[in-house]
Amino acid sequence: MTKIALLTCEKFPNLTPSDQLLIPALAKYDIEAKAEIWNDTSVNWTNYDYLIFRNTWDYYKKEEKFNLWLDQIEKLGIKTLNSLEIIQQNKHKFYLKLLQEKGVKIIPTYFQEKTNALNLKNCIPKHWKKIVIKPAFSASSYLTQVFTSSEIENIHSKYSAIALEKELLIQEFKPEITSLGETSFIFFNKQFSHSVNKKPAENDFRIQVQFGGKYTLVQPSKEIINQAQAIINHFPDNLLYARVDGIIIDNEIHLMEVECIEPDLYFALAPESLEKFVASILELIK
Known part of the structure; x- marks a missing residue:
């Protein structure tokens, strides 16, 4: 057995x-x-x-x-x-840089290495109105905050100590997250299964359910699914599961992350998905 x-x-x-x-x-x-x-x-x-x-x-x-x-x-x-190789890569969000180099459109991001002198004044594009900052090794909006572009000194005071120990992602805040929400594309064994849209509570930007986010099963167009599939195809190894998270703006996925460690796969929202997941386990261990 x-x-x-x-x-x-x-x-x-x-x-x-x-x-x-x-x-x-x-x-x-x-x-x-x-x-x-x-x-x-x-x-x-x-x-x-x-x-x-x-x-x-x-x-x-x-x-x-x-x-x-x-x-x-x-x-x-x-x-x-998933494999340890995938886990080792996916636990640290600098993998987004590698996907960007392969042509994937990610949310505009500045990748900040560990530093004892955090200084973002010349790193943030002037057209960014709001900024999201988070550790590269994180999940569930851990140590994640939104600032206006005029609050650079405030960012420095709050994140300088964190930057000593952690790499950071500094991203352009996309206002569409509040109106369009984030869409997740769930894949089992690299095959598309189902998709869920997640919208934050009013006056919040965090889409997680613990912060009041609302989740809805959706059916994206074939074109959008193909975009998510193209992102998954950049992973050379087998993937029992992966969740592509992004904002769909002008019919294009702007990637936020690809979750390969511990994502919610929304089995309750898509009843057939659990059996698909089990079938994928059987395929990979046979």
Whole structure:
């Protein structure tokens, strides 16, 4: 019998309700799946044939521990989905620079290396009216704020200490996020499954549900799906799952990120998606 650990975090020791459904769904195929907290030192990872990253939603707050744990899993030779190579790249948002170099249209971004003298005065284009700043190793709007372009000194005072320890993304704030929202394109084994639009609460820019964001299943045009597919095709490895997040402006995706570690895949909004996900697991482990 194949044994799979569905990786989660201390806040969701038994996975989220939608991901819990994976356990009986996989059992139908003689696969024993169990929720395991990624940083639980009592777990014997060699008991598992595969580890699947699902609800590891605190990894960005435990950067050093997470990196050491990834090294441990690699030394043990345990297979992971997505692969450790993908995880290592995707955990740090400077991968966006690589996609941009390949021709992908990303939200206009300045990539700030670690520095003991943060100075953005000559780095921010003058036509940017508002600026979003966030750590490159982050998720769920962690340490993310919006500033007007006239608040550079305010940014320096708030982020200088953070810049000592973390690389930063400084991005142009797109007002369309409040009106059009962010659209997520979910792929299983590099095949498009479904799409969800996420709009922030009034007077907010964060689309996450914990901040009042509203999620709706949508059906994008074939042209837009093909744009998302082209982004996914830049990844050479197998991908059990990936979520392309972006703002659709003038019928073009402006990429915000490609989530390959622990994204919500919105199983509850797209009922057939869970079976598609299970089928993709079976394809990759057979």
